[in-house]
Amino acid sequence: MPDRLLAFLLLCLVAGAPFGAALLWTGNLILDFVFFYPLFMSGLWMFGGLYYWLHWERRWPWGPDVAPPELRGRPWVSILIPCHDEAEHGADTILSALNQRYPRVEVIAINDGSTDDTGAMLDQLAAAHPRLRVIHLARNQGKAMALRMGALAARGEYLVCIDGDAILERDTAAYLVAPMINHPRVGAVTGNPRVRTRSTLIGRVQVGEFSSIVGLIKRTQRIYGQVFTVSGVVAAFQRGALDRVGYWSLDMVTEDIDISWKLQRDHWSIFFEPRALCWILMPETLRGLWKQRLRWAQGGAEVFLKNLPGIRAWRHHRLWPMALEYCISTIWAFALALSLVLWLIGLSVTLPGHIRVETLMPPAFTGMALAAACLLQFCISVFIDHRYERGLFRSLYWVIWYPLAYWMISLFTTLCGFPKVMLRRRRARARWKSPDRGIKAPTS
Known part of the structure; x- marks a missing residue:
């Protein structure tokens, strides 16, 4: 089936499912789905997080005096840092990578056509630190190409990839690489990013x-x-796993989502390592947050549509829960949008009873359940994560705003990003611009 025809049918399915349900069900049942789906997902995340903590995480040693994991065979680890206009924050990132306690580490910084003083800053650091190598690209080729070039130049079998404004804890590289050595079928390990920009409500949330x-x-x-x-x-990635799947795609908006699906379609596992801490900068303005989350939504839709035809076979059944979750989340966004439209129309036009939406306010019990689930979820997450970051309990004051912000942003970015991807004729090379780095970036 041609890709554009498949995309059109999927658009009809996703957009039409809630509309067809509205014709068959009452508006109240649609609202039940809109309100109870976030409640269900919150319960699922709480159960999964607690199970993970009880089954594995609580037994793991952690603390400033705990030695990093031993890497069997003492392999070389290459830290790849693609940089585009990172003159302000890049030096701290480079130094944190060079200061890893694991000794057999090399750092490769890829200057991807920066228009500021990033190139000069990197050359100055390279002159002072022999383990740092710098690759200069004459033009902005995109993060995926920068990572490819770094991977080709790396001497290590294990590649740790970080952004040009991230700051690694001193043992993060060792924590990321250890699971791949101990479990040969693990092709990638994702770390635990922690936000360090918190000057505004958006940052604190x-x-x-x-x-x-x-x-x-x-x-x-x-x-x-x-x-x-x-x-x-x-x-972090195994070089052999990346080589099998063709490395990062050059035409995807979010290369991280794409490489994750490529590896898992090739039957590699991906682990999460919460002890691999990395302090990151995030947007602190509405405009910056919107641009970031719209890119994430568009990238998720791209990867989903690209991989959906190829995962129908039984050998890819482990990817089905992930695809199903994405489908239902997208349907939820369109269902909420449809409910909002029907409610607005109902304010001025008398609609048939089976599609009339009387109110967008949840029933008292539903609202209380959502609020209780939200508070319980925050408490569980803080309980699990408090040993990795001090002062998390203080953030409970600010995250009361988060449920509204999270689900509203998910709604509008899905409504904008999903149709945009489906209706686009062809994908071009994905290039990048320096994103919103926050108003103030205190160190950890």
């Missing part, structure tokens, strides 16, 4: 997000077998 949402999701996905995506800001 994201502190809670990466603990109560991202961390629990990663743990839960490891329970049912597959991970939707590695964290593009901090992840």
